[in-house]
Amino acid sequence: MIIDHISNNVVKKLEQTVRYEKKQVQVLRVSKSSSNMHAYMIFPEFSEVKISNTELDEYIENLSTSLKYVIDRKLNQQEIEKQNHSFIMTCAVEEDGVIDDETIHFNTTYVKPPTLASKVFKLVCGLGNRLNSLKELHITVLNNNINRIEIEFYNENEIYVAxxxxxxxxxxxxxxxxxxxxxxxxLRYVAEGNEIKLKSIKPKLAGDVL
Structure with missing residues (x-):
């Protein structure tokens, strides 16, 4: 069996992948992006549990149906910027292939954001009410500038303070x-109550030893 790389149907590609691996999917990560060639990317994480041939068709049907549902009802409700922005939806998958929508949580990533702090803040504020559920803020520095911003949000079922x-x-x-x-x-910042604090910094130093 060969995965149809030419096809633009990413859900169909997932179906083919599961049919080939014949293993249960533990976690699905789905990315909606304006920075990649394709609008959607799916990253399945397989368990070691095999799916029998008699259960495979039903498992794949459950997985693809529930995936289309959560993409439409959850992921597509997140607005993305026109460039270098993505939303990543992560969710657990039950043993029968149905996605557990109570486990859904989101990250959003900006790649190569503006070089001015004020413009970055304005960009982040474009998330609107979604920003209220900020859980962690990860910032990557490269070439003495901010190269990447990732925001992790609280799950809808978690209790948090904006x-x-x-x-x-x-x-x-x-x-x-x-x-x-x-x-x-x-840099890693973590929300504590209505504050956000720098929890860790990991510098990357390069050069020769003289």
Missing amino acids: VEKEEIANAIMGAYTKANIYYSAD
Whole structure:
């Protein structure tokens, strides 16, 4: 069996992949992006549990039907910028192939955002009410500039306190200060109540030993 790479139907490709692997999918990550050649990408994580030939058709039908449903009702409700922006939906899959929509959570990523902190904050604020459920903020520094921003959101079923937008602005400004110091680094901010705090910084240092 060969996966139809020419086809543009990503759900059909998932069906073919499951039919080939004959294993249960534990977790699905689905990306909707304006920065990739294809609008959607699917990343299945398989378990070691095999699917019998007699159950395979029903499993694939359950998986594809529920995937189309959550893409339409959940992922497609997230608005993305015209360039370099993506939303990633992660969800658990039950043993019968049905997606457990109560486990759905989202990340959003900006690649090569604007070079000015004020413009980055304006970009992030474009998320509107979605920003209220910010859980973690990951910022990648490269070439003494912010190269990538990833925001992880709370699950719909989790209890959280909305982070003040001023706190988010201060975090982004702080990241630009770090970018002036480090050529390359990974910064991780975590929401605590209505505040956001820098929890870790991992500089990447390169050069010769003289």
